[in-house]
Amino acid sequence: MxxxxxxxxxxxxxxxxxxxxxxxxxxxxxxxxxxxxxxxxxxxxxxxxxxxxxxxxxxxxxxxxxxxxxxxxxxxxxxxxxxxxxxxxxxxxxxxxxxxxxxxxxxxxxxxxxxxxxxxxxxxxxxxxxxxxxxxxxxLERKVAERTAELDEARQYLENIITHMGEALLVLTPEGEIKITNPAACRMLGYREEDLLGLSIGDVFEEEGDDEAGAFMGTWLEALIRTGALAKIEARFIASDDRRVPILFSRTAIKDTDGNITDIICIAKDMSGYIRIDNDTVTEATTTTNAARTTEADHEQ
Incomplete structure (x- = not known):
């Protein structure tokens, strides 16, 4: 049969x-x-x-x-x-x-x-x-199941990194709306995740020397379009209680095959408690100390 x-x-x-x-x-x-x-x-x-x-x-x-x-x-x-x-x-x-x-x-x-x-x-x-x-x-079903498991594992791996990273992560739309965030950003800004999503970046960001956070979507966006990334800058987060949180901030644009920006990745490090020391000041302090040591040596002779 x-x-x-x-x-x-x-x-x-x-x-x-x-x-x-x-x-x-x-x-x-x-x-x-x-x-x-x-x-x-x-x-x-x-x-x-x-x-x-x-x-x-x-x-x-x-x-x-x-x-x-x-x-x-x-x-x-x-x-x-x-x-x-x-x-x-x-x-x-x-x-x-x-x-x-x-x-x-x-x-x-x-x-x-x-x-x-x-x-x-x-x-x-x-x-x-x-x-x-x-x-x-x-x-085919077996291969699809294997691939799905691999993608789930990779997604979980990335989610763990995003969840446990110490820096604040904000992913924006090209219009500046927050679409993805992580726990560090929520803690830094004092927002719940569901309240932070959908806000404009101008609601939580203030660049050094700018009176209005709306400048975030100004000249720097043009630079992102040209280069795809900007070097780290000093800026401030505006927390939910209106506190200013000093941050070291970087921005990167993700583009599609046509060169259009699809996402903007923003990473911020909380700089509270850090003291900025100017390079010239460090150099001057070092020179003064060396001169004092030379004088003491002459007296001993």
Whole structure:
């Protein structure tokens, strides 16, 4: 016996004797479940109730709804449109009628009286093709599942980095609206995440020397468009309680293939408690100390 226990065949004929003959033949040579329909309407109803039909063997000559009409309706329905159909007929032997069968979606056309070996061989061939397709689908599903797991792992890894990084992260739209943030930014600004998202960067940012935070979307944006990034600058965050939090701030533009900015990544380090020392002052202090040491040495001599 060929085939697998998962194969299901629907045979359609208005004569009970023909259904019995087909069912007996298939069950004798193939390991498949056989469903029977005595009319085209019954066949359509069965395809609605059984989603796992693999093959339909359809008699052409039937009253009320013939095989051509039945096949046409089956091909219109999403659930049954891809089921292979083998036509059986004793009357329509001309090439014209065979072409009509192929036109309505038949994959094969057999003449009555049926050659048992020929029918079984054809059904077996379709079973092998179906099993190959199933195998390919299983392999594709496996690869998709593996890739999905890899992407989930990578996403979780990045989320952990963003969540635990010490610097504040703000991802903006090109218009300056906050679309992504991290816990460090929420703590630094004193906002809940849901309250921070959707705010304009001008609501929480004040650049050194600028009276209005709206300057954030001014000349620096033009520079981002030209270069894609700006060096770190000193600025201030405006916290929810109106405190000014000194920060060291950097901005990077993400662009699409056409060069348009899609996102702006902003990273800020809290500089509270740090003291700025001018380089010239450091140099002068070092020079004074060295001069004092030279004087002390002269006195000892």
């Amino acid at each position: 060929m085939g697998g226990p998962d194969f299901k065949v629907l045979i359609v004929d208005d004569h009970a004797h023909n259904l019995y003959t087909l069912r007996t033949l298939i069950q004798k040579h193939l390991n498949a479940t056989v469903l029977e329909a005595a009319s085209g309407r019954e066949a359509i109803d069965l395809t609605l109730n059984h989603r796992d039909i693999d093959l339909i063997i359809l008699d052409v000559q039937m009253p009320e709804m013939d095989g051509f009409q039945t096949a046409s309706l089956l091909k219109l329905r999403k659930r049954s449109r891809d089921i292979p159909i083998i036509f059986l007929t004793a009357a329509f032997k001309s090439e014209e009628f065979q072409q009509r069968g192929f036109a309505v979606g038949a994959v094969d056309y057999l003449l009555k009286p049926i050659d048992d070996n020929l029918l079984i061989n054809k059904i077996s061939t379709y079973f092998r093709l179906i099993e190959k397709e199933r195998s390919l689908n299983r392999e």
